[in-house]
Amino acid sequence: MIDYSPLLDTLKNSPLASWHAPLAKGLQARLAELQHGDLERWQHSLRNLPPLDGVRHDFSHSVALDAPPLDAQTQQQLYDALQGLHPWRKGPFDLFGVHIDTEWRSDWKWERVAPHIDLRGRRVLDIGCGNGYYMWRMWHAGAAMVIGVDPNLLFLNQFEAVKHYLPKAPVWQLPFTLEDLPEPTNAFDTVFSMGVLYHRRSPIDHLLQLKACLRPGGELVLETLVIEGDENHCLLPEDRYAQMRNVWFLPSAPMLERMLRRAGFKDVRCVDLNQTSVEEQRSTDWMRFNSLPSFLDPNDSNKTIEGHPAPLRATLIGQRPT
Numbered sequence: 247m248i249d250y251s252p253l254l255d256t257l258k259n260s261p262l263a264s265w266h267a268p269l270a271k272g273l274q275a276r277l278a279e280l281q282h283g284d285l286e287r288w289q290h291s292l293r294n295l296p297p298l299d300g301v302r303h304d305f306s307h308s309v310a311l312d313a314p315p316l317d318a319q320t321q322q323q324l325y326d327a328l329q330g331l332h333p334w335r336k337g338p339f340d341l342f343g344v345h346i347d348t349e350w351r352s353d354w355k356w357e358r359v360a361p362h363i364d365l366r367g368r369r370v371l372d373i374g375c376g377n378g379y380y381m382w383r384m385w386h387a388g389a390a391m392v393i394g395v396d397p398n399l400l401f402l403n404q405f406e407a408v409k410h411y412l413p414k415a416p417v418w419q420l421p422f423t424l425e426d427l428p429e430p431t432n433a434f435d436t437v438f439s440m441g442v443l444y445h446r447r448s449p450i451d452h453l454l455q456l457k458a459c460l461r462p463g464g465e466l467v468l469e470t471l472v473i474e475g476d477e478n479h480c481l482l483p484e485d486r487y488a489q490m491r492n493v494w495f496l497p498s499a500p501m502l503e504r505m506l507r508r509a510g511f512k513d514v515r516c517v518d519l520n521q522t523s524v525e526e527q528r529s530t531d532w533m534r535f536n537s538l539p540s541f542l543d544p545n546d547s548n549k550t551i552e553g554h555p556a557p558l559r560a561t562l563i564g565q566r567p568t
Contacts, residue, residue: 248277248406253418256391261369261433261461268428269420276421280399288403291330292410296320298342301411305386308353309379310340311411331404333533336379339408349533351526352379355440355469359561362517363467365389368435371459373424374442378405378417385417389436392417395424430458440469440561444493453509460566466511470502472519472560477501481554488541488550488557499560511564518561 337348375394
């Protein structure tokens with residue numbers, strides 16, 4: 247069972263104090279109802295992580311943990327435990343000599359985003375945080391507190407595999423959706439929503455929810471799929487997009503800027519526009535299912551298998567007015 251008491255104690259004396267009671271109640275209910283056919287396997291993997299002394303971390307270029315050299319038996323135990331949490335989608339991770347070559351080269355995205363933000367001393371909320379890869383990078387960038395939310399239980403267990411070796415880090419993952427959180431408190435300095443907006447049926451409502459989580463003057467970092475075009479162009483897929491069923495709305499970057507302004511953000515700017523390559527997203531030994539190469543037109547990599555424009559991702563930054 248995950249011990250959230252350090253987080254709850256931290257909230258008591260912070261601008262998030264009003265979260266303490268409802269979050270404690272919500273976590274108790276959520277943890278009591280956790281169900282998944284593979285949950286026992288994932289929990290078994292966590293229990294099999296070997297205890298290690300002298301743990302060091304270096305998150306400057308990836309998420310890397312190190313310790314004095316492991317003997318062969320301990321190394322194999324660690325490898326088997328981490329493989330038991332397959333598939334690993336966001337990363338890479340380098341954990342005590344085990345290189346987890348994840349589906350996504352998330353370090354590439356972080357390198358594109360990081361130069362445009364300053365997280366020093368900030369309270370950060372990461373919506374749809376996945377397995378927490380970016381949260382560890384945010385902490386390294388100087389964030390005082392990082393809270394991530396994602397209802398996916400595999401991702402939660404992958405996060406806990408790293409947290410197991412850094413129990414005092416002010417980084418926490420909640421098995422919630424954004425809607426499951428207590429009422430917004432206008433208390434976060436920075437809110438991230440990366441790879442979420444195109445899954446939402448009501449994108450403007452999502453932007454308003456994100457704004458409500460920010461303090462006045464706080465900053466939103468929004469990364470999502472877009473298409474090329476002016477502020478009047480968008481794509482609403484009839485069925486699937488790159489084999490994903492739950493893709494609802496892909497605006498152009500200029501339209502997305504307008505949406506953010508309409509939602510009440512100011513100083514809106516697009517800081518990165520990047521077409522996802524098959525080097526950045528692909529199958530590996532740590533994610534053995536189909537990936538981007540299978541989702542593109544085999545005769546034209548600029549199109550998805552359905553004939554839509556290939557994945558183009560934009561990162562926009564905006565500020566909640568003071």
